[in-house]
């Protein structure tokens with residue numbers, strides 16, 4: 001039995017993680033959850049899964065929940081509550097399904113406690129990949145990829161020698177506006193940007209997918225998870241999201257993982273690794289029906305965020321922290337209707353352009369740069 005701490009329980013990845021726990025009660029036991037403000041759903045989750053520890057963002061919500069549930073349930077709030085929920089009781093696996101760099105500190109803390117991590121929260125690896133991978137090595141814990149592309153790469157690496165890998169090929173759907181030219185992006189609505197062609201995901205990642213910042217983040221994520229140079233990580237547009245990513249070996253053999261788009265597959269694999277459990281109610285891949293798969297080279301002028309991500313990743317230090325924080329802030333303002341879709345890129349470019357990179361930053365430096373970048377972007381928006 002694996003004891004699971006789940007942070008981000010009310011989101012897209014969080015609720016799908018609970019689907020897996022629900023169907024494999026003999027394998028997984030939920031000991032804690034953390035969420036933001038969706039209190040009705042948190043209450044439902046407490047009633048169904050009986051976690052011992054629960055954390056939410058605000059004090060008044062924690063007090064409300066505490067009055068509604070068994071007094072034995074410990075209901076916490078704020079950053080301290082989130083950190084405590086991440087390492088609660090006898091949890092031995094943390095599923096990090098939070099959105100944003102908020103996920104960094106709970107990840108580091110859980111690794112210090114010797115827990116393996118299912119890492120959906122890619123912003124953690126973008127903002128401080130060096131700290132996370134160093135800590136994983138130091139405490140000998142596993143970082144199990146949940147992101148579909150990284151799970152595909154992880155699966156395509158299994159049973160092979162790492163030193164024989166030549167290249168990683170990360171697939172990209174192209175997002176909500178994949179069939180539009182750059183000039184057709186002027187004035188697009190939030191509603192249209194939220195219509196991803198293949199995946200049902202949280203709002204922030206859906207916008208990241210439309211700007212291709214998601215793919216840029218995934219390149220940085222692949223760099224840290226698989227210790228690959230940026231020169232050996234390519235992106236290919238593949239609009240069907242059937243091939244989830246590929247690994248090329250030195251004999252030019254290419255291995256890949258395929259399947260109908262369903263995040264429960266990589267979520268479950270991260271939780272059950274090295275075992276594979278049944279997943280019955282997912283769509284079986286039917287190649288006869290699909291007929292054709294398409295591939296294209298991405299244009300770095302059309303998808304500027306992808307270019308910024310390669311540049312920030314190659315520079316390293318605090319520049320990826322700036323990339324992430326500026327993006328989080330710009331996307332938040334876009335979702336609130338305060339800036340246009342194309343100005344997401346402009347704000348990120350400005351934030352990157354003014355930053356003096358600090359190499360080998362420690363946690364305090366990362367947190368300071370993150371805060372300062374958010375303030376800068378917000379101040380430009382007014």
Ligand SMILES: NC(=O)C1=CN([C@@H]2O[C@H](COP(=O)(O)OP(=O)(O)OC[C@H]3O[C@@H](n4cnc5c(N)ncnc54)[C@H](OP(=O)(O)O)[C@@H]3O)[C@@H](O)[C@H]2O)C=CC1
Pocket residue numbers: 007008009010011012013014034035036037038039056057082097098099100102120121122123146147148199200201202203204205263
């Ligand atoms: N969704 C997907 O299919 C995929 C997602 N990912 C990555 O996984 C991560 C999660 O994405 P997704 O599930 O889509 O995101 P969602 O927006 O759906 O969920 C985010 C979760 O974080 C919680 N949260 C937000 N702010 C706080 C806070 N201050 N304190 C505590 N909890 C907070 C939310 O709580 P609440 O709603 O209660 O406020 C919610 O539970 C992201 O990093 C994303 O890039 C990667 C691959 C695929």
Ligand SMILES: CC(=O)[C@@H](O)[C@H](O)COP(=O)(O)O
Pocket residue numbers: 147148149171172173174175199205208209210214215263
């Ligand atoms: C499901 C998943 O892993 C997402 O990160 C997905 O990759 C988004 O799709 P694109 O960024 O390729 O549009």
Ligand SMILES: [Mn+2]
Pocket residue numbers: 147148149218
């Ligand atoms: Mn992905």
